[in-house]
Amino acid sequence: MSNKVQAIRGTQDMLGEAAERFHSVVSAFDRVRRLYGFQRVEVPVFEATSVFARTLGETTDVVSKEMYTFEDRGGDSLTLRPEFTAGIARAYLSEGWQQHAPLKVATWGPAFRYERPQKGRFRQFHQLDAEIIGAGEPASDAELIGMGAQLLEELGISDRVELKLNTLGDPATRDAWRAALVEHFTSHRFDLSDESRLRLDKNPLRILDSKEHNDFPIVDCAPTVDDYLSEDAASFFALVTSGLDAAGVKWTRDARLVRGLDYYRHTAFEFVTEDLGAQSAVIAGGRYDGLIETMGGPLTPAVGWAAGVERLSMLAAAPEPLKPDVALVPLGERAEAAAIGIAATLRRAGLACDMAYKGNMKRRMQKAAARGARYAVIIGDNELDQGEAGLKDMASGEQSQVAIEALAEAVGGK
């Protein structure tokens, strides 16, 4: 085992049901994204390191210890994307996509983070991503979140996932709230857990979702964002929630929900589940009006979310396995040659058709049954001479002779 080739830690190989499950999530996303008028975009898997370092915030864990960064042969520092938003924002600027604003775009693909793998967490994982760039209206927040909700519905997992919603307010709100939190937690500094004391310097907002029981009383009496919400920020949030209500999207307020990344403003939300071990978020996002400006662009309002494909596919039901309409069972070399042509004809008629490469009749019949074929088409010398084939219904066991030209029609092809 040990001297065999093996996959890189935190990567996955998928076959059969796992792969089908994965892909059913992606195709559901592609369906829903069209319903909401999000156009598909493609962006590179890697970018200049600065694209992520600047936008994610130098001090975040993602940047400081989780990025796959390497030098190319020209000596430039490149990084495998740890998420989509920064790359899309970069494209928005460097490709001049401002002319299309407001821009609703969707994409999906692999992302990379150097972390210890565990349930629902991988080094190469896959995200669905949706962004609305250039729209500062709360209606866009509601539409974007609604799309996530519909995706969960289509996957049949809405009852296992809950939408948690919060606002971080506008910059003035956020700054005032943050200052109040720092003051509050500093005054209780010596009662905080070690972890939270570290957060106090690095990321005080994160103390709010501490898991340490000792922190709970301090967190419970911490100032909430509502105490510092400006009039504008409050009415913005009210429009988001009323939009969700109008769309029939259920949500719960979570005043402690914050974002680890620096550029979020106003709306923050997570679709969470309790069925994924230590991981709870399956879709997470928010409004990041400050991001594009920090990349050197104009002030550009934007809102977006990302979803974990693996996490969603672990929750979703397995799709029906692929079953061929027809399995060909040729007997002898002449029949094998003829079967290749028959298979091609059936496939052109839109019928899924499979044929084992070798084996005697029994073996081929077993393969046909194992693949779940609806019909077996049996062709031997006798049949070929008469221009017919044996057509066997695998479920009922009934078998009849059918003219080879009529096969496609007989099994329901076009």
Add this chain to the structure above:
RNA sequence: GCGAUCGUAGCUCAGCUGGUUAGAGCAUCGGUUUGUGGUACCGAGGGUCGCGGGUUCAAGUCCCGUCGGUCGCCCCA
């Protein structure tokens, strides 16, 4: 980066307190049936017991290290 736990055939696992040629089910291949599957029966192939070192007359079994999986902390999709 830290912690816990596991590592025996392709897969899921058994192997008691260390004791002769390491087992089962499933899967694969072949046969019973040289043209009929989803049921049955017979048989075959396949394992340096993750790797390295140590203790012992003797190690799959005990000890140390290492690599890998899983789960958790941090953080996050």
